[in-house]
Structure formats: C-alpha cells, structure tokens
Amino acid sequence: MQLTSRRHFLGLVGLGAAAVSLSACSAGAPTSNSSTSGSAGGSSTATLKVGFAAIPQSLDFTTTAGAAIIQALVGNVYEGLVQLADDGSIKPLLAKSWKISDDGLSYDFTLQEGVTFHNGTTFDAEVVKFSLERIPKWTANTPGNLAAIDHVDVVSASEAKVVLKQADFSALFWLAGPLGAMFDKGAISALSTKPVGTGPFTFGSYARNSKMILDRNDSYWGTKALVRTAEFDYFADATAAANALRSGGVDALYQAEALDQVASFQSDSRFEVTKGTTQGVVVMSMNTMKGLFSNPKLRQAVMYGVDRKAVLAAAASGYGTVLGGPAVPTDPYFVDYADKYPFDAAKAKQLVAESGVTDLNVNFTVPVRPYAQAVAQVAQQQLNAIGFTVKLVPQEFPAVWLDKTLTQHQFDLTVTNHVEPRSVTNYANPKYYWSYDNAAVQKLFADAAAAKDDAAFVDDTKKAVAQIVTDAPGNWLYNPPNIVITRKGVSGFSKNYMGVGINLAGVSAS
Amino acid sequence: MAVNLLRRIGIFILTAFVASILVFLLLSVVPGDPARAQLGTDASQAEVDALQQRLGLNRPVPLRYLLWLGGLLHGDLGTSFVTRQSVTPEVMNALQVSLLLVVAGMLVAVIIAIPLGTMSAMRQGRADGVVLSALSQIGISIPNFLMALLLVVVLAVRWGVAPASGWVAPAISPGGFLAHLILPALALGIVRGAILSRYTRSAVLDIQRDDFMRTARAKGLTSGRALWRHGLRNALIPVVTVTGVEFSGLLVGAVVIETVFVIPGLGSLLLQSVANRDMAEVQAVVMVIVFMVLLINLLVDLAYTIIDPRLRSAR
Numbered sequence: 001m002q003l004t005s006r007r008h009f010l011g012l013v014g015l016g017a018a019a020v021s022l023s024a025c026s027a028g029a030p031t032s033n034s035s036t037s038g039s040a041g042g043s044s045t046a047t048l049k050v051g052f053a054a055i056p057q058s059l060d061f062t063t064t065a066g067a068a069i070i071q072a073l074v075g076n077v078y079e080g081l082v083q084l085a086d087d088g089s090i091k092p093l094l095a096k097s098w099k100i101s102d103d104g105l106s107y108d109f110t111l112q113e114g115v116t117f118h119n120g121t122t123f124d125a126e127v128v129k130f131s132l133e134r135i136p137k138w139t140a141n142t143p144g145n146l147a148a149i150d151h152v153d154v155v156s157a158s159e160a161k162v163v164l165k166q167a168d169f170s171a172l173f174w175l176a177g178p179l180g181a182m183f184d185k186g187a188i189s190a191l192s193t194k195p196v197g198t199g200p201f202t203f204g205s206y207a208r209n210s211k212m213i214l215d216r217n218d219s220y221w222g223t224k225a226l227v228r229t230a231e232f233d234y235f236a237d238a239t240a241a242a243n244a245l246r247s248g249g250v251d252a253l254y255q256a257e258a259l260d261q262v263a264s265f266q267s268d269s270r271f272e273v274t275k276g277t278t279q280g281v282v283v284m285s286m287n288t289m290k291g292l293f294s295n296p297k298l299r300q301a302v303m304y305g306v307d308r309k310a311v312l313a314a315a316a317s318g319y320g321t322v323l324g325g326p327a328v329p330t331d332p333y334f335v336d337y338a339d340k341y342p343f344d345a346a347k348a349k350q351l352v353a354e355s356g357v358t359d360l361n362v363n364f365t366v367p368v369r370p371y372a373q374a375v376a377q378v379a380q381q382q383l384n385a386i387g388f389t390v391k392l393v394p395q396e397f398p399a400v401w402l403d404k405t406l407t408q409h410q411f412d413l414t415v416t417n418h419v420e421p422r423s424v425t426n427y428a429n430p431k432y433y434w435s436y437d438n439a440a441v442q443k444l445f446a447d448a449a450a451a452k453d454d455a456a457f458v459d460d461t462k463k464a465v466a467q468i469v470t471d472a473p474g475n476w477l478y479n480p481p482n483i484v485i486t487r488k489g490v491s492g493f494s495k496n497y498m499g500v501g502i503n504l505a506g507v508s509a510s
Numbered sequence: 511m512a513v514n515l516l517r518r519i520g521i522f523i524l525t526a527f528v529a530s531i532l533v534f535l536l537l538s539v540v541p542g543d544p545a546r547a548q549l550g551t552d553a554s555q556a557e558v559d560a561l562q563q564r565l566g567l568n569r570p571v572p573l574r575y576l577l578w579l580g581g582l583l584h585g586d587l588g589t590s591f592v593t594r595q596s597v598t599p600e601v602m603n604a605l606q607v608s609l610l611l612v613v614a615g616m617l618v619a620v621i622i623a624i625p626l627g628t629m630s631a632m633r634q635g636r637a638d639g640v641v642l643s644a645l646s647q648i649g650i651s652i653p654n655f656l657m658a659l660l661l662v663v664v665l666a667v668r669w670g671v672a673p674a675s676g677w678v679a680p681a682i683s684p685g686g687f688l689a690h691l692i693l694p695a696l697a698l699g700i701v702r703g704a705i706l707s708r709y710t711r712s713a714v715l716d717i718q719r720d721d722f723m724r725t726a727r728a729k730g731l732t733s734g735r736a737l738w739r740h741g742l743r744n745a746l747i748p749v750v751t752v753t754g755v756e757f758s759g760l761l762v763g764a765v766v767i768e769t770v771f772v773i774p775g776l777g778s779l780l781l782q783s784v785a786n787r788d789m790a791e792v793q794a795v796v797m798v799i800v801f802m803v804l805l806i807n808l809l810v811d812l813a814y815t816i817i818d819p820r821l822r823s824a825r
Binding site for chain 1: 541542543546547548549550553555557560561593594595600659662667674675676677769770771772774778779781782785786787
C-alpha cells in the first residue's frame with residue numbers, strides 16, 4: 001500500500017516536473033523587464049510602460065487591419081515623408097520640404113540626408129519609390145486612399161517626385177499615416193515578425209496578446225527618444241488595465257477604457273488625467289437602401305428621437321463629445337451639428353406618423369462590445385417610446401458583424417465606432433454598408449479632392465457634410481474621448497489621438 | 511496488465527481522433543468570415559475572395575480536415591490565418607505558461623486542502639470544526655474569477671504586495687516569475703483547495719473508523735498521533751487520485767484566470783484568436799487543451815491501476 005501510494009505521488013510530481021522543465025527550455029517568450037519599471041530617475045535609462053486596450057494581431061499593417069499595430073509602430077519604428085501634428089496640420093519628417101505643382105499632379109519632396117534604417121540601409125529616393133509604389137499590394141488599412149499615386153520618379157538620391165493620376169488634396173494627409181511609411185526592400189519579407197524602419201525606436205520583441213518592447217534607436221537622425229525602453233502592455237480587460245496602473249505595473253494608460261474609473265484617478269494625487277479627442281465616430285447607421293429606413297421621415301424620427309447626451313452618459317460615462325454630424329472636432333471641416341436635430345420625442349412621434357409606414361419593426365444589429373450594447377439599450381428604449389418596435393440582435397465583433405452587417409447588409413439599424421481618420425469619405429461610396437447614394441455629395445467629395453488649397457478643400461467638404469447631415473443616413477452620436485492617465489512624473493503624451501501612431505519618443509518618465 | 515494498458519491507450523487514441531473531428535467541424539461552421547475579419551471594414555469583395563483562396567478556405571471541408579490531421583500527426587499545429595506563421599511555437603509557449611500556472615495552483619490547493627480537511631475531520635462536531643467546514647463551503651461557492659478580482663483589489667491595488675497582472679518567464683527572472691505567479695496561483699488554488707478539503711475530510715473520517723486505527727489508538731496513541739503515524743497516508747490515496755482528476759478542471763479554470771491577470775497562456779491565446787477568427791489557432795489551442803485533458807486522465811487511470819491491485823487483475 002505504501003509503495004503504490006508513493007508511486008502514484010511520484011507520477012504526479014513527475015507531471016509537474018515535466019511542466020516546469022518544459023518552461024525552462026521555453027523558446028524565450030519575451031517577458032517584462034520589471035527591474036527598471038518606472039523607478040529609474042528621469043534619466044535616459046528609464047523604461048516607459050504604457051497600457052493599451054487594442055491588441056495587435058500581426059506586426060504587418062500592410063496585410064492586417066486594426067488600429068493597434070499602427071499605434072505602436074508608426075512614428076516609433078516606421079516613419080513617413082510627413083507627419084501629422086496634434087492640431088491636424090502636416091509637418092515635415094523624412095522630407096525636409098515639398099512643393100506641389102499647380103495642377104496638383106506632382107509632389108517634389110526634398111529628403112533628409114544621413115538617415116539610415118535600423119538594419120543600416122540608407123534612406124534615399126529609391127526607398128520612397130519602392131515604398132509608395134508598393135501601396136497597391138497592400139491588402140489592409142485602406143490602400144485605396146492613395147490610389148491616386150501613379151508612380152514615383154527618382155530625381156536624385158535626395159529628391160523624389162511623386163506623380164499622381166488625378167489631383168488628390170488629401171494625399172499629404174494619407175502620406176502622414178501608415179500608408180506613407182517607408183520600408184526597406186530587404187526587410188519586406190519579414191514584415192510580420194521583424195519591423196525595420198528609420199524611427200526613434202527599434203523593434204525589440206512582441207509576445208502576442210501580451211506586450212511589445214521597443215528600444216531607443218541611439219543612432220536616430222533626429223531628436224532621440226527620452227526613454228531607453230518603451231513597453232506596450234496589452235490588456236483585453238479595462239479593469240485589469242486600471243488595476244495595473246494603480247499597483248505600479250504600468251506607468252500610463254493610453255485611451256483608457258475603464259471610463260467609470262476616470263473620476264477616481266482624477267481625485268487621486270498620484271495620477272494625472274488628460275482628456276482629448278479621437279478620430280472615432282460612434283454612429284447609429286441606418287440601411288437607406290431597403291427596409292423602413294429608406295423612408296427619410298423615419299430617419300429624421302431617429303435623429304430627433306434619440307437623446308445623444310443620454311447615450312454618451314450611458315456608453316462613455318459622459319466623457320467624449322456629442323456629435324450630430326460625421327466629422328470629428330480635429331477635422332479641418334468640422335462644424336458642430338449637435339443642435340441640428342435636438343432631442344424631441346414629440347416631433348419624432350409626429351414624423352413617424354407622417355411617414356405612413358405601419359410596419360415599424362426594426363432589426364438593430366449590435367456588435368458585442370460594451371459601448372455598442374450601452375448605446376443600443378438607450379436607443380431601443382427611446383425608439384420604442386416614439387412608436388418603433390426595436391429588436392436587438394447581438395453580433396460578435398468583428399467577425400460576425402463584418403460578415404452579416406457590413407458585407408451582407410442584413411440590418412435596419414446598427415451601431416459602430418468608425419475609428420479610421422476622415423471616415424466621412426465613406427459617404428461617397430454607395431456600396432458601403434449604409435448604402436447612402438447622393439450624386440451631389442459624391443461630386444462635392446470629388447471637387448474637394450481636386451482642390452488647389454485648404455480653403456477650397458474645406459469648403460467643399462463642409463458642403464458635403466451639410467448635405468449628409470440633412471439626408472441623415474446615420475445618427476452620429478459621439479466622438480469617444482482620448483483619455484490618458486499617467487502616474488505623476490510621466491509626461492509628453494499627445495492629448496488628441498489623430499488616428500496614426502502614438503509617438504512615444506517625446507514621452508519622459510521619472 | 512499489458513492488455514489493460516493497451517486498452518487504455520487505444521481508448522485514448524480513439525477519443526483524441528473523434529475530438530479532432532468535432533473540433534474541426536464545429537469551428538468550420540462558426541459564423542463570421544476569417545478573411546473579412548482580417549481585412550477590416552474597407553476591403554473589397556475581390557480582396558476578401560483572394561485572401562480566402564490564399565488561406566485555403568475555398569477547399570472542401572474534408573480535404574482541409576485531412577491536411578490538418580496530417581500536420582497534427584507530424585507535430586505541426588497549423589499556420590495562423592493572421593500572421594501566416596506556424597502557430598506551433600506560440601501554442602507551445604502558451605501551453606508551458608498554462609501548465610506552470612496549473613501546477614502552482616494545484617500546489618496551493620494541496621497546501622490548503624490537506625491541513626484544512628484533516629483538521630475539520632478531527633474536530634468534527636466541535637465548534638472550530640464547523641467553522642473550518644463552513645470556510646471550505648464558502649471557498650467552493652466563490653467562482654474563480656471573483657476570487658481573482660478580490661485578490662487583485664486587496665493584495666495588489668490596496669496593499670501592493672504583488673503585481674496585479676503580467677507574466678515573467680522563470681528563465682528571465684526567477685524572482686519576477688514568483689511575484690507574478692502568486693496571485694493567479696492563489697486565485698486558482700483557493701477554490702480547488704476548498705473542494706479538495708472536502709474529499710480530505712471525508713477520507714480522514716472514513717479511515718478513523720478502520721480497525722487498524724482503532725488498534726493504534728488502543729496501543730495508547732492519541733487520536734492525533736494515530737492519524738499522523740498510520741492514518742494520513744492511507745487517507746490520502748483517494749485524495750491523490752482526485753487531485754489528478756482536478757488537474758483537468760484547473761486547466762480549464764486557468765483560461766479565465768489568465769484573462770483577469772493578463773497572462774499569455776492558452777486561455778488568453780484562445781480568447782484573442784476567437785475574436786480574430788484565426789481558426790487555425792483556435793483549432794490548435796482547443797486541440798492542445800483536449801489532448802492535455804485526455805493525457806492527464808490517461809495517466810490518472812494508469813496510476814489508479816497501479817495503486818489498486820483489484821483493478822490490475824480486472825480485464
């Protein structure tokens with residue numbers, strides 16, 4: 001009896017030992033460098049740990065959609081010819097200066113000299129040609145936004161001429177984003193595992209779903225990063241992220257999602273909270289092609305019948321900006337439409353009656369995300385109160401929602417956060433999921449693209465937006481906030497999120 | 511004995527095979543197009559079709575299954591839809607993390623269960639015995655994730671005695687590894703420990719009534735000494751068996767705990783790969799979990815046969 005019980009026990013011990021030895025020979029999964037966390041004294045040896053909610057799935061943003069990977073790599077590892085400032089203006093980066101031809105068809109860039117990639121390759125006009133002419137091969141992150149580029153001429157090593165097929169006033173804006181990133185030809189085969197750029201940080205390691213480590217590029221051509229190591233810590237759970245900040249596991253949370261806890265961080269002297277804007281538009285889109293919302297009166301009823309302030313309170317604890325149109329406050333063509341359709345249940349009821357539609361059953365598809373579900377519950381209550389019968393159909397996000405709602409257009413009403421910058425141009429695409437088709441709007445967007453200067457571009461886009469708001473293919477609810485919570489001693493984050501990278505080179509930690 | 515061994519292994523292989531068919535079929539009918547999920551809101555149908563072709567999603571399901579099974583037999587768990595890299599190293603890394611967590615959780619459970627169960631048996635009917643018994647009942651009724659959140663709020667956020675989340679591999683920093691392991695191991699172990707303590711308690715109570723224990727006490731030993739010298743070893747045999755079975759439960763419980771503590775184990779990997787419709791990775795992770803559970807059950811079965819001679823002579 002004794003012998004057998006020992007054997008059994010040994011068996012279990014052996015199982016445990018096998019597990020331990022398995023891990024000992026682990027292929028070195030990247031892990032946290034906890035020794036320097038946050039404690040280094042304001043010097044250049046500090047490690048900055050920032051918590052994020054959105055998790056990169058691959059390091060190759062040319063083939064995989066999602067903002068997370070762009071946030072981490074663009075501006076930190078990769079750089080483009082130009083960059084976007086916090087106020088939305090375009091600033092030089094790898095291009096010292098540029099000149100746009102009068103017809104808007106060619107852009108002459110003068111490049112920074114003495115710039116090398118992290119692997120030693122020299123950055124020159126050949127790199128610009130290779131990178132920009134490769135955009136049509138991208139399969140994700142809207143390569144179509146730079147479809148206007150025809151080819152790039154190498155004028156000299158430090159001069160590149162970008163030639164467009166047709167004028168596109170937004171070209172510089174898109175060049176400041178991920179599409180404008182400069183790639184080394186020799187590093188292209190390993191984009192998904194080993195990113196190589198010219199930026200202030202070199203790529204260190206990425207443990208998927210857990211953390212990414214970037215190291216300061218000590219031979220950077222510009223102003224060097226203030227911290228030695230930048231660590232992106234990924235938290236699928238907002239509360240876990242807040243707990244990590246409170247217990248010193250991270251130094252900051254960028255785009256913090258635990259909005260219910262922001263007030264408690266604000267009242268705690270150990271932390272600082274800044275509130276900026278994002279590029280996101282949370283919009284309740286209506287299917288304008290088929291079903292009840294092809295009727296404009298019913299669309300207007302939805303505009304008057306939903307209290308956007310109540311929605312913001314429920315979905316984002318009141319943080320963020322109430323919208324009413326498809327542009328966000330940092331867009332140059334932003335006009336505040338929050339009061340265009342004030343909350344007025346009586347008027348909404350009347351519009352429903354005027355529509356003459358008797359079947360008021362609404363199929364409302366809802367991505368299974370906390371903000372979307374909060375929006376849907378408030379909207380359902382308010383729309384039912386004005387005569388609709390709203391059925392909520394939860395859809396897993398992204399996969400199921402993209403399939404059923406976005407691709408197959410099986411919905412009357414849906415809600416989502418369009419996080420991509422300048423998403424308003426989607427209203428020029430009649431095949432997009434909301435099926436909004438207005439020739440006048442399409443022409444205005446085309447005119448804006450062909451604009452010669454800022455004023456003309458802004459003017460045409462403003463007109464297009466005004467028309468879209470009048471037609472009301474969607475109820476633009478709010479612009480989600482960019483909440484950055486840092487522990488005291490960490491500073492330098494940009495207040496607004498411009499939809500590109502989150503540049504950590506200017507962030508210091510002491 | 512040999513026949514029995516072969517029979518057990520045969521059942522193990524058959525179950526693993528049937529499980530692989532089920533895992534593959536179930537995941538191939540889940541709604542949501544993996545290609546669309548990867549390309550996002552702005553991709554055209556042509557781009558989606560092209561990616562489907564590249565991922566091999568347009569092939570017939572039986573063919574895809576056979577290709578996958580062939581890979582499994584060669585130790586290749588498949589190629590990720592998202593990264594286009596083999597998922598094998600990633601899944602194996604995650605498995606090691608999860609196994610470490612499970613072993614640590616089991617350790618905590620045993621450390622709690624054996625003293626608690628024994629004491630509450632010895633004190634049966636007395637006030638302190640009732641308190642111990644009630645404590646284990648409370649432990650059983652607290653879900654894993656709630657225990658995890660309570661531990662984080664009190665031990666990490668309020669007292670700061672351990673990190674709230676994250677993971678450090680033991681090879682990188684043994685101290686950091688242990689610090690990051692404490693809370694998840696406690697969260698996992700306390701609940702299991704409460705369950706195990708009930709088994710311990712009833713095993714100890716049973717053994718107290720046995721003849722050899724009465725003899726020991728008749729020789730003049732106090733009941734505590736008799737239990738320590740003669741009883742405990744015997745009482746623990748069924749407990750050890752249950753502990754083995756509980757391993758599978760722990761592996762599944764770890765999936766939730768990993769999410770709360772942001773630990774890059776199989777659970778976190780599963781959650782993310784489901785969200786991304788990376789079916790290759792989901793299949794790999796689910797299959798590895800199924801395989802581990804089957805393997806542990808096989809080992810426990812075999813161990814039981816070794817312990818109990820009556821099972822050995824049975825066919």
